[in-house]
Amino acid sequence: MTTSCDVAIVGAGLGGCFLALLLGRSGRSVVVVEQGTAIPAAGADFVKRPGMAVLARHGLGSLVERHSLKRDIVRYYHDGEPIQECRYPDGFLIRPYRELVEVIYSSCAMEGVEFWFDSRIESLERDGDRVARLVLADGRELRPGVVIAADGTRSMVRQELGITKETTSYPHMLRVATVPLTASVARLNRLYFNSEGWFSYLYPVNEEQARVFVGLPLEDDDEVFGHGLLVDALKEFVTENDDAYDVLGPAHWQKIPVAAMRVPVYHKGNAALLGSAAFACHPMTGMGMSYTMHDAEILAGIICAAEGDPALLEKGLETGYEPRRHAHGELIDYGDALSGTFHDKAAYLDVFREDLHVFGDTEPIGDGYVRVLR
Numbered sequence: 001m002t003t004s005c006d007v008a009i010v011g012a013g014l015g016g017c018f019l020a021l022l023l024g025r026s027g028r029s030v031v032v033v034e035q036g037t038a039i040p041a042a043g044a045d046f047v048k049r050p051g052m053a054v055l056a057r058h059g060l061g062s063l064v065e066r067h068s069l070k071r072d073i074v075r076y077y078h079d080g081e082p083i084q085e086c087r088y089p090d091g092f093l094i095r096p097y098r099e100l101v102e103v104i105y106s107s108c109a110m111e112g113v114e115f116w117f118d119s120r121i122e123s124l125e126r127d128g129d130r131v132a133r134l135v136l137a138d139g140r141e142l143r144p145g146v147v148i149a150a151d152g153t154r155s156m157v158r159q160e161l162g163i164t165k166e167t168t169s170y171p172h173m174l175r176v177a178t179v180p181l182t183a184s185v186a187r188l189n190r191l192y193f194n195s196e197g198w199f200s201y202l203y204p205v206n207e208e209q210a211r212v213f214v215g216l217p218l219e220d221d222d223e224v225f226g227h228g229l230l231v232d233a234l235k236e237f238v239t240e241n242d243d244a245y246d247v248l249g250p251a252h253w254q255k256i257p258v259a260a261m262r263v264p265v266y267h268k269g270n271a272a273l274l275g276s277a278a279f280a281c282h283p284m285t286g287m288g289m290s291y292t293m294h295d296a297e298i299l300a301g302i303i304c305a306a307e308g309d310p311a312l313l314e315k316g317l318e319t320g321y322e323p324r325r326h327a328h329g330e331l332i333d334y335g336d337a338l339s340g341t342f343h344d345k346a347a348y349l350d351v352f353r354e355d356l357h358v359f360g361d362t363e364p365i366g367d368g369y370v371r372v373l374r
């Protein structure tokens with residue numbers, strides 16, 4: 001069975017769903033192909049100012065905020081001592097990834113966007129540089145005007161397009177657990193580093209639960225998690241969160257792969273990369289989703305302005321979308337700089353950029369949002 005559509009989007013994560021919504025609202029016929037049986041469950045928790053602004057521009061601000069936690073300060077510690085506080089003038093939102101994407105996905109239903117879950121792309125058929133057909137594993141075919149690869153860091157569409165990636169691994173392992181919320185975590189978001197290159201971030205995700213990230217040198221991971229040494233190690237530098245120690249020991253600690261990723265081009269013919277298929281930065285920047293939503297806005301504008309004309313589409317992607325690589329590159333470099341200085345307080349404070357951290361690539365308003373404590 002062959003289905004024609006204006007735009008086929010591969011991947012129903014934040015990037016794919018948000019772009020689908022914008023295109024659906026503009027009257028384009030959109031099919032989203034997702035290999036999972038539902039929208040993805042695992043992902044980021046924080047939407048910072050640039051992402052909040054994008055959501056507000058599209059009438060989703062209050063819908064997302066309604067069930068989110070809003071915070072406006074993160075306090076940083078080194079070897080147990082507070083070193084700085086970062087204030088966010090409009091606050092930032094904490095909302096588990098699945099719930100955020102769910103809001104956007106639900107809004108797509110009103111715009112006639114089709115979602116094909118449990119569907120995997122088997123191959124792309126090309127006509128020169130253009131993707132002519134997407135062939136699914138179950139034999140169905142899609143004949144799209146535009147193809148968007150929103151299929152995450154290991155993007156199969158990107159590989160089929162022949163776009164290479166450059167990945168940089170970080171020398172630490174990242175672990176995450178969801179635990180019962182304790183009073184100290186409910187009070188303030190606290191982010192800790194120590195001289196051995198460990199870090200830990202504790203924050204609430206709702207009225208009852210907290211998320212805890214722990215990063216540690218790769219070579220320490222097996223010993224610490226294999227021999228139940230985590231809580232004693234955290235006690236050495238995770239101060240002012242003592243009431244959380246009891247819930248950290250029995251928690252289920254999941255490994256999270258983290259790496260930075262860059263690609264040399266963001267489009268080929270009528271296909272473009274979006275979100276984690278296009279770039280990945282260290283999660284410590286907390287900006288991946290904000291940039292991805294802004295990228296989706298730009299892509300939607302280009303696709304709509306081209307009105308199905310292949311030459312106009314390519315020109316729009318070249319001049320309007322490719323330059324986003326500079327903003328992404330700056331964010332990736334920043335994440336790399338932060339992650340390289342966790343062990344060194346002075347170096348960390350030196351590379352910390354309040355403009356990027358708070359405002360991302362939008363215009364900063366004033367300054368002085370970071371207060372050095374000692």
Ligand SMILES: Cc1cc2nc3c(=O)[nH]c(=O)nc-3n(C[C@H](O)[C@H](O)[C@H](O)COP(=O)(O)OP(=O)(O)OC[C@H]3O[C@@H](n4cnc5c(N)ncnc54)[C@H](O)[C@@H]3O)c2cc1C
Pocket residue numbers: 010011012013014015016033034035036039040043044045046047048119120121150151152153155156157256257258274275276277283286287288289290291292
């Ligand atoms: C540990 C961690 C913490 C982070 N924290 C933050 C944060 O606090 N704030 C922030 O702004 N950003 C954060 N980020 C970045 C953020 O998660 C990403 O920017 C965002 O998830 C990108 O969304 P996406 O739609 O591109 O990808 P994804 O959410 O990965 O969606 C990709 C989708 O494509 C589907 N798919 C894959 N292959 C195929 C295929 N062949 N066929 C069909 N479907 C397919 C997958 O099943 C998935 O549903 C974090 C990242 C990490 C790793």
